[in-house]
Amino acid sequence: MAESVISFVLGKLGDAFVKEVLDLYSVSGQVEKVSRELIRIKAFLEDADRKHLNKRQEQWVKEVRDLAYRIEDAIDTFLLTVPEKKPGKREAAKRLFMKAKELPAVHMLGNEIKEIEARFQEIETSRVRYGINNLGEGAGGEIGQPVKRIVLPGVDEEGVVGFEADRDKVLSLLLDEKTTRRSVISIVGQGGLGKTTLARKVYNSEAVKQQFPIRIWVVVSQNFNSFDILRKIADELNIEPPRDLKDYNRLTNLHQSLSNKKYLILLDDIWKENFWDEIKEVFPDDKNGSRILITTRKIEVVPKADHKKVYELPVLNEELSLKLFFKKALPDSDTNEKIPDDLYAIGKELTRKCGGLPLALRVLGGLVSTKPAASWRTEMEKWDWGKDGEECSAIISTSYDDLPFALKSCFMYFAAFPEDYEIDPKPLLRMWVAEGFIPQQENKTLEDTAEMFLEDLVQRSMIQVSERYFDGSITECRIHDLLHDLAIRKAREENFLVVFPKVDGVRRLAIHDRESFDELMASPVSNLRSLWCRGQPPNVSQLTRLKVLSSSNIVGYEPDKFGRLSLLRYLKVTLKVREEHEDYFGKFIGGMRFLQTLDLRGEMYNCDLPDFVWNIKTLRHVLLSGKSLGPPPSIDLTNLQTLYGVKARESWVVQGLPKLPNVKDLGIYVPEAQGGVQWDAIVTLLNTMKHLVVLHLQGPDIPLKIIDMRHFLFRYCLTNLTLYDTRDDEEQRAQLDYPQPLNQIVLDVGMLPKYLIRLQLADIKILKDLFLVVEKLENLRYLLMSGPKLPLRLCCSARGFGKLEELYLWDLTGLEEWEIEEGAMPMLKNLEVISCHGLRVPLGLQYLTVLQKLNWVENGTSETEANEIRSICKHVPSIYIFG
Numbered sequence: 001m002a003e004s005v006i007s008f009v010l011g012k013l014g015d016a017f018v019k020e021v022l023d024l025y026s027v028s029g030q031v032e033k034v035s036r037e038l039i040r041i042k043a044f045l046e047d048a049d050r051k052h053l054n055k056r057q058e059q060w061v062k063e064v065r066d067l068a069y070r071i072e073d074a075i076d077t078f079l080l081t082v083p084e085k086k087p088g089k090r091e092a093a094k095r096l097f098m099k100a101k102e103l104p105a106v107h108m109l110g111n112e113i114k115e116i117e118a119r120f121q122e123i124e125t126s127r128v129r130y131g132i133n134n135l136g137e138g139a140g141g142e143i144g145q146p147v148k149r150i151v152l153p154g155v156d157e158e159g160v161v162g163f164e165a166d167r168d169k170v171l172s173l174l175l176d177e178k179t180t181r182r183s184v185i186s187i188v189g190q191g192g193l194g195k196t197t198l199a200r201k202v203y204n205s206e207a208v209k210q211q212f213p214i215r216i217w218v219v220v221s222q223n224f225n226s227f228d229i230l231r232k233i234a235d236e237l238n239i240e241p242p243r244d245l246k247d248y249n250r251l252t253n254l255h256q257s258l259s260n261k262k263y264l265i266l267l268d269d270i271w272k273e274n275f276w277d278e279i280k281e282v283f284p285d286d287k288n289g290s291r292i293l294i295t296t297r298k299i300e301v302v303p304k305a306d307h308k309k310v311y312e313l314p315v316l317n318e319e320l321s322l323k324l325f326f327k328k329a330l331p332d333s334d335t336n337e338k339i340p341d342d343l344y345a346i347g348k349e350l351t352r353k354c355g356g357l358p359l360a361l362r363v364l365g366g367l368v369s370t371k372p373a374a375s376w377r378t379e380m381e382k383w384d385w386g387k388d389g390e391e392c393s394a395i396i397s398t399s400y401d402d403l404p405f406a407l408k409s410c411f412m413y414f415a416a417f418p419e420d421y422e423i424d425p426k427p428l429l430r431m432w433v434a435e436g437f438i439p440q441q442e443n444k445t446l447e448d449t450a451e452m453f454l455e456d457l458v459q460r461s462m463i464q465v466s467e468r469y470f471d472g473s474i475t476e477c478r479i480h481d482l483l484h485d486l487a488i489r490k491a492r493e494e495n496f497l498v499v500f501p502k503v504d505g506v507r508r509l510a511i512h513d514r515e516s517f518d519e520l521m522a523s524p525v526s527n528l529r530s531l532w533c534r535g536q537p538p539n540v541s542q543l544t545r546l547k548v549l550s551s552s553n554i555v556g557y558e559p560d561k562f563g564r565l566s567l568l569r570y571l572k573v574t575l576k577v578r579e580e581h582e583d584y585f586g587k588f589i590g591g592m593r594f595l596q597t598l599d600l601r602g603e604m605y606n607c608d609l610p611d612f613v614w615n616i617k618t619l620r621h622v623l624l625s626g627k628s629l630g631p632p633p634s635i636d637l638t639n640l641q642t643l644y645g646v647k648a649r650e651s652w653v654v655q656g657l658p659k660l661p662n663v664k665d666l667g668i669y670v671p672e673a674q675g676g677v678q679w680d681a682i683v684t685l686l687n688t689m690k691h692l693v694v695l696h697l698q699g700p701d702i703p704l705k706i707i708d709m710r711h712f713l714f715r716y717c718l719t720n721l722t723l724y725d726t727r728d729d730e731e732q733r734a735q736l737d738y739p740q741p742l743n744q745i746v747l748d749v750g751m752l753p754k755y756l757i758r759l760q761l762a763d764i765k766i767l768k769d770l771f772l773v774v775e776k777l778e779n780l781r782y783l784l785m786s787g788p789k790l791p792l793r794l795c796c797s798a799r800g801f802g803k804l805e806e807l808y809l810w811d812l813t814g815l816e817e818w819e820i821e822e823g824a825m826p827m828l829k830n831l832e833v834i835s836c837h838g839l840r841v842p843l844g845l846q847y848l849t850v851l852q853k854l855n856w857v858e859n860g861t862s863e864t865e866a867n868e869i870r871s872i873c874k875h876v877p878s879i880y881i882f883g
Helices: 002-014 016-024 028-048 055-081 090-096 104-129 164-174 195-203 206-211 226-236 248-258 275-282 318-329 341-354 358-368 373-382 391-401 405-416 425-435 446-459 481-493 584-589 611-615 651-655 677-686 730-734 770-774 863-872
Strands: 183-188 214-219 263-270 291-296 310-312 464-468 474-478 508-511 530-533 548-551 570-572 597-599 621-629 642-647 665-669 694-699 720-725 758-762 782-786 792-796 806-810 815-820 830-834 853-857 878-882
Touching: 028 055, 028 104, 055 104, 164 183, 164 195, 164 206, 164 291, 164 310, 183 195, 195 263, 195 291, 206 878, 214 226, 226 248, 226 275, 248 275, 318 341, 318 358, 341 358, 341 373, 341 391, 358 391, 391 481, 405 425, 405 446, 405 481, 405 508, 425 446, 425 474, 425 548, 425 570, 425 597, 446 474, 651 677, 677 694, 770 792, 853 863, 863 878
Parallel strands: 183 291, 183 310, 214 263, 263 291, 508 530, 530 548, 548 570, 570 597, 597 621, 621 642, 642 665, 665 694, 694 720, 720 758, 758 782, 782 806, 792 815, 806 830, 830 853, 853 878
Antiparallel strands: 464 474
């Protein structure tokens, strides 16, 4: 949306560096005039966003948007052209550029501003001519800002109701023992009916998990072809995918990988009518009950041989429709509380508009949940419900129109992702911030506000949550394909974003096909501001205006061409750099002076980032893979919130520590050669931090002064802690002059932060009565212990680990006994014990009454012991014992 462009430009003009550059080149006065006009136009657009405009008004708004883009282009061109001012060089620069008006860049900006001012006057005249006199009156503040809803872990985000009977019917077709031949089971129904939700319930059922050792889910959609399906299946089986449908060798390998195995292949959202005839020969029929499960909107897709194995998904009846609607419309009400008669009557009218479609019910319920209940009828009367058969599309379009102006840009951003893609919210929110979509709110970081925006989209059912963390935060989300279609359509209409190959004049581009880059180079891409691509990006020398670049692989490019991307705010790439190329990053990052997010995780390199990178004051998130040195001494990184995967510097000990006052997520590796006194520097660094939520420390001989966290200021904030001791040589340990063996140090209950939710202890040698301490952490949901080979006996006492849901014990080769008292771990759902070779069958396994999944692998368990575990854990739905 143009409002977000204007907000971004205003933010850019308010940046301290930009202000100084404009002042230095004597153009600040001209730009201030533009800024004032931008503020006024922003108010108009915010007000226009809430109104239904006629054709003439829509044309006027389009002209305003075009002008906003032109202003952004003018500022970007100027910033790209003028040289970067180095610290301490101001006076020299003033003398050097005494005749600033003679610079071509200044002339260009001045002339462009004059033309923009003239265009402002034309737009003002046309506003009156188009009858838009009252548009924008009273606007000026932030309108309709989302409010974050508190969500508890485990909440059913999709508001699923029903489907139990539907699931059982599909399972009866899928598990029919009389049909031993390979067959195709079909779930058929219109868009928004819940086919994928039903398929997911079937796919994840314990009966299916036990019957089919091989399960593969492939999202197909309209743009997939038969070859894409086979390639995806090959990827899931970890074999070389076929190059095309005539690649007989690899097709044969795929066939052999499935031979003599009972498999379930789920193909979600099939559109092509003859798809089965093209691929069926690849799937062996060993008469063992293997199945292909498909979902489709078209009955014509169903293979003729299996036309009787079809489940046509019905719409929801009135009772279930009302239940689903009110579950979304009144999210904070008690489910057992009686709904007032007048509200119930309006609800019945609204649900009838949805025709029993779950998607329409959820979206409509999410829409009215943002309105006072007293205004439901008034709102209902002014909405466009569409023609018969088009109600669902009309409802989701209405929900989009009702979004606050700032949320529309965030919603359209989902058009960049492939259909049915599982999206990680953290990089998504960082990209929203980099794009300038997120307004600054008092006492909140931009990331906090972005998270509120995402929660608002979830509450409106515009976005679905796949998974939440223990504290309720979203860890994966997705968008329904009908809403994805809407996002793509709106993004294209606004010239906001397109998916390749439609490129002309676009400012944001997503490329999902790895083989499209050569074709892209023949397209006009100079205006691109954001680029997402799964593979290697095109020649970046043409993309100098990029602000967001996300690519899965960069190799073979000249690094200095990336260094020209001086406007980048978000950079997430995978690099392949040899160790001897020490100067690579200096050229690669070059002049990226506005960078906010630098994400190089997964990179293949051993080089350090040059120190000048840490002088980029706008840095907010730096994520590396543990091979680069952290910030140099005394550097001030006030805006930094994430610093992950860096090595501690020896120079921290003598030259001072970096200033990281606002870091929330910290991951540091201490090289083994440093150890000892280096931990003193880490302790001092941690003492300066007040806001840490996530802490990951890895290094040799982690001392008690690190583990005892009661003196740290962040002890009330920290929820996620990982301690990984990298030394496993007792002789070397003895040479370090530790006065007391670490395995004899007794922990105190108060040492670990009381609000910990997730705790990982790898190779930590302080194990004396460890469980007796950790089990008293009242908020702990996740515990992983691994590594120490010391003799160990564990006991979980009654009422210990009151909220623990997941427990992982890995490679505890010294673990001999484990006792679980009755009442311990009452909420444990997942238990995994791997490579604990000396462990006998634990006492008290039967007390884990809510356990859902038990993995017992490579523990030297005899068949007799395995049978004993199975007998004790009859109540556990999923048990896997091996070795």
